[in-house]
Amino acid sequence: MVIGPTKCGKTTLVNALNDYEGPLRRTQDIIYGKNTIDVPGSYIENTWMYKHLIAVSQDASHVLILIDQSRCDNVYSPGFAKSFRCPVIGVITKVDLNVENEEICYKKLKQIGIAEPYYKISVPNKIGIEELKKYLFSSKVKGD
Helix, strand or coil, X not given: CXXXXXXXXXXXXXXXXXXXXXXXXCCCXXXXXXXXXXXXXXXXXXXXXXXXXHHHHHHCCCEEEEEECCCCXXXXXXXXXXXXXXXXXXXXXXXXXXXXXXXXXXXXXXXXXXXXXXXXXXXXCCECHHHHHHHHHHHHHHCC
16 A cells, blocks of 8 residues: 655556556545555545545555655654554655755654665656565565
């Protein structure tokens, strides 16, 4: 399951994880893909929708929480990651932009309650995607 604020790179990442190269599909609906559950940004931007995130996560093997390095939005509650039963992975998107924000992103992921390692990615520049896929899909085989 991939969650994050609007325009943080969720759909682009989901397409990469699903090996989908077609046009971006933006919607306010949860989309179940080949390997992912793509959750619209509004679910994380409105705390009253957290219960829906937690319910949907029951179908997930992992939860990826995204932070956009170009903006460093503060949309997550402290300890938010503790809401999920499955492993939670911190992903910093758009790492090719605003590199001076990297430490801020690390601090935010720690506040959310996510342990390292964190995955730093830039889909357009093909940074970090293969490492993230390897982690996610090799652990699926192990039954994690």
